[in-house]
Each structure stands twice: as C-alpha cells, then as structure tokens.
Amino acid sequence: APDADPGAKKLVELAGGCPTNLRLFRYWSQLRGSSCSDVLARLDARMPEALRTQAGPEVSKAVLRFSTSELLARLDKEDKTTKDLLTLVSYLGPRDIPFFLFEERDREEEILSKRLSEAIRDASKLRAMLIRLESYGFIERHPDSFSIHELLQEAVRDSLTAEASRAWANAATRLVAEAFPRQGQYAGPVPVCTRLVPHALAATLHAEEASVAREASSQLIYSSGLYFHANGALDEAKTCYQLAVSLTRRVFKDAPHPTLATRINSLGTIEHELGNLQAAKDCFEKAFEMCEAVYGPLEEAVYGAPDEKLLTIPIRNLCTILEELGDPEAAQQTYERAMRIYLEVYGWNHPLVAECADRFGRTWHRLGKLAKARNCYEKAVLAEESAPEHNPGALATYLNTLAMVLMEMGEPGLAHERISRALRLDKQSYGESHPAIARDLANLGHACRELRQLQDAERYYRDALNIIEREEGEDSPLTVSLMNHLGVVLLDNGKAAQARTCLEQALAYNEQHYGPESNEVVRNLVNLGRALDELNAHTQAMAAFERALGVVRDTDGPESERVATIHYRMGKSLQKQEQLPEALSQLQKAMRIDDKVFGKTHASVARDAYAIGCVLADMNDTVVAMGHLTLALDIYESTLGKNDPRSRKVRARLDTLSG
Numbered sequence: 001a002p003d004a005d006p007g008a009k010k011l012v013e014l015a016g017g018c019p020t021n022l023r024l025f026r027y028w029s030q031l032r033g034s035s036c037s038d039v040l041a042r043l044d045a046r047m048p049e050a051l052r053t054q055a056g057p058e059v060s061k062a063v064l065r066f067s068t069s070e071l072l073a074r075l076d077k078e079d080k081t082t083k084d085l086l087t088l089v090s091y092l093g094p095r096d097i098p099f100f101l102f103e104e105r106d107r108e109e110e111i112l113s114k115r116l117s118e119a120i121r122d123a124s125k126l127r128a129m130l131i132r133l134e135s136y137g138f139i140e141r142h143p144d145s146f147s148i149h150e151l152l153q154e155a156v157r158d159s160l161t162a163e164a165s166r167a168w169a170n171a172a173t174r175l176v177a178e179a180f181p182r183q184g185q186y187a188g189p190v191p192v193c194t195r196l197v198p199h200a201l202a203a204t205l206h207a208e209e210a211s212v213a214r215e216a217s218s219q220l221i222y223s224s225g226l227y228f229h230a231n232g233a234l235d236e237a238k239t240c241y242q243l244a245v246s247l248t249r250r251v252f253k254d255a256p257h258p259t260l261a262t263r264i265n266s267l268g269t270i271e272h273e274l275g276n277l278q279a280a281k282d283c284f285e286k287a288f289e290m291c292e293a294v295y296g297p298l299e300e301a302v303y304g305a306p307d308e309k310l311l312t313i314p315i316r317n318l319c320t321i322l323e324e325l326g327d328p329e330a331a332q333q334t335y336e337r338a339m340r341i342y343l344e345v346y347g348w349n350h351p352l353v354a355e356c357a358d359r360f361g362r363t364w365h366r367l368g369k370l371a372k373a374r375n376c377y378e379k380a381v382l383a384e385e386s387a388p389e390h391n392p393g394a395l396a397t398y399l400n401t402l403a404m405v406l407m408e409m410g411e412p413g414l415a416h417e418r419i420s421r422a423l424r425l426d427k428q429s430y431g432e433s434h435p436a437i438a439r440d441l442a443n444l445g446h447a448c449r450e451l452r453q454l455q456d457a458e459r460y461y462r463d464a465l466n467i468i469e470r471e472e473g474e475d476s477p478l479t480v481s482l483m484n485h486l487g488v489v490l491l492d493n494g495k496a497a498q499a500r501t502c503l504e505q506a507l508a509y510n511e512q513h514y515g516p517e518s519n520e521v522v523r524n525l526v527n528l529g530r531a532l533d534e535l536n537a538h539t540q541a542m543a544a545f546e547r548a549l550g551v552v553r554d555t556d557g558p559e560s561e562r563v564a565t566i567h568y569r570m571g572k573s574l575q576k577q578e579q580l581p582e583a584l585s586q587l588q589k590a591m592r593i594d595d596k597v598f599g600k601t602h603a604s605v606a607r608d609a610y611a612i613g614c615v616l617a618d619m620n621d622t623v624v625a626m627g628h629l630t631l632a633l634d635i636y637e638s639t640l641g642k643n644d645p646r647s648r649k650v651r652a653r654l655d656t657l658s659g
Contacts, residue, residue, distance in 0.1 A: 080115065088171060089139075099126070101196070170207065172207075201224060265313055268314075268321075281318065315335070336360070348382075348383055358397070374409065377401050392428060393436065410603075415447045438463075438468045438482075445461040445485060487506065517555070545566055549566045560593070561593075564593035564597065580615055581619075583615050610632035622657055629657070633654060
C-alpha cells in the first residue's frame with residue numbers, strides 16, 4: 001500500500017505492470033522481512049545507470065532479473081535441489097509442465113544432477129519442492145502440472161554460466177525425449193504427446209542454441225513432426241521436419257544415413273500434401289539418392305540389412321510426384337534405377353522387387369504401352385510367388401493388375417484365370433466378405449462381360465456390390481461405380497428396367513459429387529440412354545445422348561473415342577425408331593472417327609461396320625450392306641477369333657442376307 005510504504009508506488013512503476021515482477025517483489029520482501037523502500041534501495045544500486053530514469057519493457061526485464069537473482073541466491077542457500085528443479089524447467093515450455101515428466105524411468109546413464117534425480121523419484125519430495133517454488137512466487141501449481149512465466153524462465157537462464165546452460169539444456173531435452181512416446185506413425189491424438197509437444201519444441205530450441213544433445217533433439221523434434229502430421233497440422237509438421245533434417249545432418253556430418261533419408265522423405269511428404277510438388281520432388285530425390293548410397297549396389301553397401309520400407313517409400317513417392325508433374329518418362333527412369341538396386345541387393349525372388357515391378361508396369365500402363373506393362377506385371381507376380389515368405393494379399397493385387405492389362409489386350413480368358421486365382425488367395429486371407437474380395441468379384445464381372453458370360457458377370461457384380469454396401473455404405477464412390485457396372489450388364493442381359501434404376505441412382509450421385517460435366521456423368525448418361533432406348537423411351541434416350549455429346553465435344557474435341565461411341569449409340573437409337581437415313585449418318589460419323597483414332601482393324605471399327613451393314617440391309621441396299629458386314633467379320637475373326645460371340649453374330653447375319 002503506497003500510503004504505508006512510500007517505496008511501493010515506485011516499485012509498481014518499475015514493475016511495468018508485470019504481475020510476475022510484483023509477485024516476486026512481494027515474496028522477496030516477505031522472505032527478507034524488508035520494506036518496499038529497502039527493496040527499492042537494493043534495486044536502485046543494481047540498476048544500470050542508463051535504465052534508472054527510464055520505463056518500459058527493458059526496465060521491466062531488468063527488474064525481473066534483479067528480483068529473480070535475489071530470490072535464486074536465497075533459494076541456493078536454503079535448498080539447492082529445489083533450485084536445480086527450477087533451473088531444469090526453465091528450459092521447458094512455460095505452461096502445463098506435467099508431473100509425469102519427472103517419473104522414474106530406466107536409463108543407461110543419469111541425465112540430471114544426482115541430488116535432483118534422487119529427489120524427484122519421491123513424489124512427496126517433488127511435491128515439497130513445488131510448494132517451496134510456489135512460496136517463492138516462481139510457479140503456479142495445478143492438479144497434475146505447474147506453470148512458470150516465460151520471462152522468469154529467461155531470467156533464470158540468464159543467471160547461468162555458458163557451461164551450466166549447456167548442461168541444463170542437454171538435461172531438459174533428454175528428459176522430454178525419454179517421456180515422449182516414440183512411434184513410427186501416430187494414429188491420431190495422444191494425450192501424453194499433446195502435453196509434451198510444447199516442451200519438446202522449447203527444449204530442442206535451447207539445445208540447438210547451446211549446440212548440445214543433437215541426436216536426442218533430432219529424434220524429439222522429428223517425433224513432434226510425426227505427431228503434428230498425424231493430426232493434420234501440416235505447417236507445424238513441416239517446421240519440425242525441417243529442423244529434424246538440419247539437426248540430423250549435423251549428427252551424421254552430412255554423411256548418407258538411413259535416419260537422414262527417412263526424415264528427408266517425411267519432409268517431402270509434407271511438401272507434397274501442401275501442394276509444393278517441386279520441393280517434394282527435391283526431397284524424394286535426395287532421400288532416394290541417399291538410399292542408393294547407403295544400400296546398393298550390394299558390394300558397396302555401407303550398412304547391413306536394408307530397411308525395406310526405407311528402400312521402397314522414397315522411390316514410390318518420387319515416381320508419384322514425377323507423374324503428377326506430368327513426367328511419366330522420368331518416373332519410368334526412376335523405377336529402372338530402383339529395379340537395378342533391388343535386384344543387386346535381393347535378386348529376383350523378393351517382395352520388394354515384385355512391388356517395384358508392379359509400379360513400373362503401372363507407368364507403362366498409363367502411357368498405353370500394354371505389352372511392356374504386361375511384362376512388368378508378370379515379373380511382379382513371379383517375384384512375389386517365388387519369394388520365400390510371399391504375401392498372398394500382395395500377390396492377389398498383382399494378379400488383378402495383370403488381369404486388367406490382359407483384358408485391354410483382348411485376352412479376357414487369361415484375365416479371368418488370374419482374377420480367379422486372386423480370389424482364392426484373398427478368401428484364404430480374409431474370408432468371404434472383405435474389400436479385397438469385392439475387388440476380385442468386380443474384376444471377374446468385367447472379365448465375364450468381355451467373355452459375354454453375362455449371367456456370371458451380373459452375379460459377380462451383385463456379390464461385389466453387397467460387400468461394398470456393407471463395408472462403405474450405399475453412398476460411396478465405389479458403391480456407385482459398381483452400381484453403374486451392374487446397370488450395364490443388366491442392359492446386356494435384357495433387363496432394361498432394372499438397369500435404368502441402377503443407372504439413374506448412379507447418375508444422381510455423380511452429378512452431385514462430381515458435377516454435371518464430369519466423366520462419370522457422361523458415362524452414366526450414355527448407359528442410361530441405352531436403357532431408355534431398350535424401354536422405347538427414345539426421346540429421353542436421345543436427350544441423354546445429346547447432353548453427353550455436348551460435354552464430350554467440349555472436353556475431347558470433335559473427334560475422339562467417346563464422341564464416336566455416342567454417335568454409335570445415337571445411330572442405334574434412330575435405327576430402332578426407323579429413322580434409317582439419320583441412323584446411317586450417325587453410324588458413319590462413328591466409323592470415320594474410330595478409323596482415325598484406332599486404325600482400320602480395330603474392334604470399334606468392326607462394331608460400327610456391323611451396325612452400318614444392318615441399317616443398309618433394312619434400307620434394302622444388300623450389296624453395300626454385305627460389304628460392311630464382311631469387313632466387320634474379317635476384323636472380329638482376326639482380332640477375337642472365329643468362335644467369339646461377336647464373330648458368330650456377324651456371320652449369322654451374313655448368312656441370312658446371302659441366303
């Protein structure tokens with residue numbers, strides 16, 4: 001009270017409105033039995049000349065350092081162990097310092113002073129020290145933690161010699177590192193991690209300033225980054241990863257090391273998720289080059305048994321980035337590099353080689369190089385099934401990717417065999433109801449549709465749809481995709497009404513989720529038009545076709561495979577309406593485009609030629625009709641074989657006309 005002690009008003013001014021200063025003044029005065037005027041006199045003697053007539057933050061800090069040093073000196077005389085505890089926590093975050101941080105843990109060497117280590121093992125002694133620190137005004141206690149003002153922490157650190165500061169920074173960092181749950185991947189919020197992250201960041205910052213505990217700091221800040229990453233705090237994770245990489249480089253003196261490669265790869269992952277593709281590419285390239293330097297070629301390997309994930313992940317991420325950057329050729333070159341390393345390290349019969357071959361095949365597949373893709377996929381299957389401990393689930397995946405390219409190459413029978421084998425493997429691993437089983441069933445449906453085994457195709461699609469609806473619900477992209485496939489095969493089976501229901505449901509979902517001009521909507525419109533046509537709703541069918549054609553022309557241009565398909569469907573619809581000249585015009589447009597896009601011997605050209613032949617036959621132009629039908633038969637027999645249902649269908653129509 002200023003009236004009782006004239007020095008109090010001046011102390012309040014010097015405190016600069018800082019509650020911590022006022023609290024420390026009060027406790028210091030009480031402990032010494034001094035008046036505010038006595039405190040002011042001692043402060044005035046210690047205050048630098050330049051600050052005596054000033055006010056503001058610098059004066060407030062100087063006052064804080066004074067009051068802290070006075071109390072520390074007294075605490076040092078009364079209880080050195082409690083002073084050690086205060087010094088230690090001055091290198092942590094200021095708020096919510098949890099009691100569990102000081103629990104006893106098994107360690108190879110002691111990281112705290114002997115007296116402090118012995119004291120904090122005893123919960124009653126720790127509580128007594130915290131009560132003493134609170135009585136001095138240094139901390140505020142909470143039910144399971146305590147807090148300290150950051151300016152007070154700074155004042156405590158400033159009171160130390162450089163050597164003592166390094167020792168305490170090292171101790172604080174290692175203490176937090178011991179308590180922080182160390183995981184390769186965090187699944188979500190972990191209460192212990194959430195409370196320790198602020199202390200991890202503070203401790204590693206002080207350790208870096210003191211150039212101590214770099215190995216512990218690098219691991220601690222990396223774990224913090226992993227935790228931020230798992231919980232969607234990408235910017236914070238990036239900052240932690242960057243610091244972890246910097247610290248790890250210093251730990252290993254810039255030499256290639258698996259730990260450094262892992263952390264650079266994690267930084268690349270964050271850059272990728274933040275949309276910084278070039279920065280991500282740089283990180284993945286560095287990580288992969290480091291893996292090459294560390295692990296292969298075999299005769300030059302620096303370390304022992306390679307970490308398969310470390311070998312796999314950077315190259316996988318790099319290829320993904322290269323493809324997103326629009327450089328699939330560079331992605332292929334990178335996979336070739338990877339294959340050479342893996343073969344030198346492992347030989348052919350290894351799961352890692354299988355995975356790399358499969359991903360290499362996918363790059364060829366995306367480029368439309370089907371033969372090269374097939375070769376890679378077959379090598380993936382062979383490598384996985386020949387591995388001493390092969391993974392049935394991975395083998396089933398490779399069999400499916402191989403089957404997809406086999407179907408595109410016109411070999412649905414072989415594709416069916418591969419998928420059937422995958423289904424047997426997955427049933428052994430997962431039972432009867434699993435997303436992998438649904439994938440196999442759906443792919444079997446695709447193969448059966450290509451083989452014109454339409455009843456089987458419908459059954460497989462229905463079984464796959466039942467599993468996916470149970471696993472993901474009715475309103476999921478995969479459910480809708482299967483609904484569309486089922487609708488198409490129902491059409492092929494002559495069940496147009498059921499097909500319409502499926503296709504209208506799929507269309508409504510895709511319009512809502514992907515937009516009215518999306519590829520999914522175009523596909524639905526074409527198939528729905530077919531269903532409407534079968535139900536003699538020709539006006540609605542033509543409207544669906546015309547809407548799809550407008551979208552495709554805008555996106556693909558006037559001459560594309562999809563444009564040709566829609567012209568074909570419109571021609572078939574007009575033929576059913578007996579508008580034969582208009583039908584002929586649409587079908588001729590389709591054939592002209594398909595010939596340009598695929599060449600004269602493609603199955604799509606045969607499809608168009610057959611349809612044109614049928615329209616010409618209906619127009620009684622038998623000679624020209626037979627010419628088109630003969631062209632269709634020649635193409636089908638040369639590409640699909642004489643026994644293919646399409647070949648037999650064309651031959652039957654020719655026989656009818658010639659008879």
